[in-house]
Amino acid sequence: MKRRILAALPLILVTTPAFAKLSPREHTIVKAADAGLAQDTALLERLVAQNSGTRNVEGVKKVRDMVAPQLAALGFATKWVPMDAVKRAGHLIATHKGKPGTTRMLLIGHLDTVFEPGSPFQSATREGEKLHGPGAADDKGGMVVMLAALNAMKAAGTLKDANITVVLTGDEEAAGEPISISRADLVSAAKHADVALDFEGLVVLDGQDYGSIARRSSGSYTITATGKSGHSSGIFSDDTGYGAVYELARIIDSFRKELPEPNLTFNIGLVAGGATTKLSDDEATITATGKTNIIPPVAIAKGDFRALTPDQIERVKAKMQEIVARHLPLTDAKIVFKEGYPPMMPTAGNRALLDRLNAINADLDLPKMPALDPLKRGAGDISFVAQYVDGLAGMGPSSTGDHTPEERVDLSSFPRQIKRAALLMTRLSREKPRR
Missing domain, CATH: 3.40.630.10 (Zn peptidases)
Incomplete structure (x- = not known):
């Protein structure tokens, strides 16, 4: 049964x-x-x-x-x-x-x-x-x-x-x-x-x-670095300084080392520097001219960053600004943030x-x-x-x-x-x- x-x-x-x-x-x-x-x-x-x-x-x-x-x-x-x-x-x-x-x-x-x-x-x-x-x-x-x-x-x-x-x-x-x-x-x-x-x-x-x-959010930024131009033989000297490209490279590498934290990503998608450097109106192209023996007076980079909360966005932006403000000798730089998608x-x-x-x-x-x-x-x-x-x-x-x-x-x-x-x-x- x-x-x-x-x-x-x-x-x-x-x-x-x-x-x-x-x-x-x-x-x-x-x-x-x-x-x-x-x-x-x-x-x-x-x-x-x-x-x-x-x-x-x-x-x-x-x-x-x-x-x-x-x-x-x-x-x-x-x-x-x-x-x-x-x-x-x-x-x-x-x-x-x-x-x-x-x-x-x-x-x-x-x-x-x-x-x-x-x-x-x-x-x-x-x-x-x-x-x-x-x-x-x-x-x-x-x-x-x-x-x-x-x-x-x-x-x-x-x-x-x-x-x-x-x-x-x-x-x-x-x-x-x-x-x-x-x-x-x-x-x-x-x-x-x-x-x-x-x-x-x-x-x-x-x-x-x-x-x-x-x-996550999606925001973009533009970094513009400037420096004193001159003959390449004077690079790093007290009179000439480090030039715009080294200043920009310092900023980008400092981002890599100092910014990482959970839920954050950041990227540099476009970069150029030279004797002349110009960002297009649609911000999709940077044109540059120069020679290897000329210290570049201007360099530009565009990037984005993505975060999970508004507090994280503000904290990261403040850190980016602090890094940008350090400056190598005889250089200057600024970062401009563009309105984007919130998280x-x-x-x-x-x-x-x-x-x-x-x-x-x-x-x-x-x-x-x-x-x-x-x-x-x-x-x-x-x-x-x-x-x-x-x-x-x-x-x-x-x-x-x-x-x-x-x-x-x-x-x-x-x-x-x-x-x-x-x-x-x-x-x-x-x-x-x-x-």
């Missing part, structure tokens, strides 16, 4: 319904996410085929014209906010009014890519489960995941009660200046939201999906959101997502709103080679990311804000 009972157990386990903890509407979301991949891929290929480099204003607007009708069909009221004042295309903002008193969600993505019209990387190629193309992941793939999640919610009847604002910026890859103008609409939307979900790419390391509850700190609210997402992972029989080390990804638009609202980044698809001609999005990651996003938004839409 005991043998018969034990023999029956495997049958009972096999016939247990998949995703048993999901509601009927949530089951509909899962089915819609799986069924829509071909349609999602077709939309992605159309988006990738349209160049929308940040400075390609008309190209960004053409991507807007593909995305805005998708949002309108879902019941969103859409508007375009031009950014002529900062020499950028603008932002697409869409709002969906749901049930009053429930969690207000802000969804963040971007229309632009790093690949301008002059880039040789312009077309999309399907490679099995990959799509190879400019912006295939960052962030056209992210926008498609966002739209597909909203469509899945509509199919299940859970979108109608959701309070959602979508902000798709047109200049995430090179924010227009001043930031106070180019990010004003995003910040305003955050001040009227309870949760922010950023649809840039999912990070996968060694087969493990990670949740992003923090992103998204790993707050308790962000961790609570990841816990919510991991509850969904459990219901979907997916592995738990650990919090990603913020050293593993760069800055993003969600950082501008992090001080106002709890948030999660990395809601888009996984990929490799972002920002390079090897950018490939993993199409197989779309269904699980669509399910995660749609189920999280559905559950949040039924709740009152937690803060």
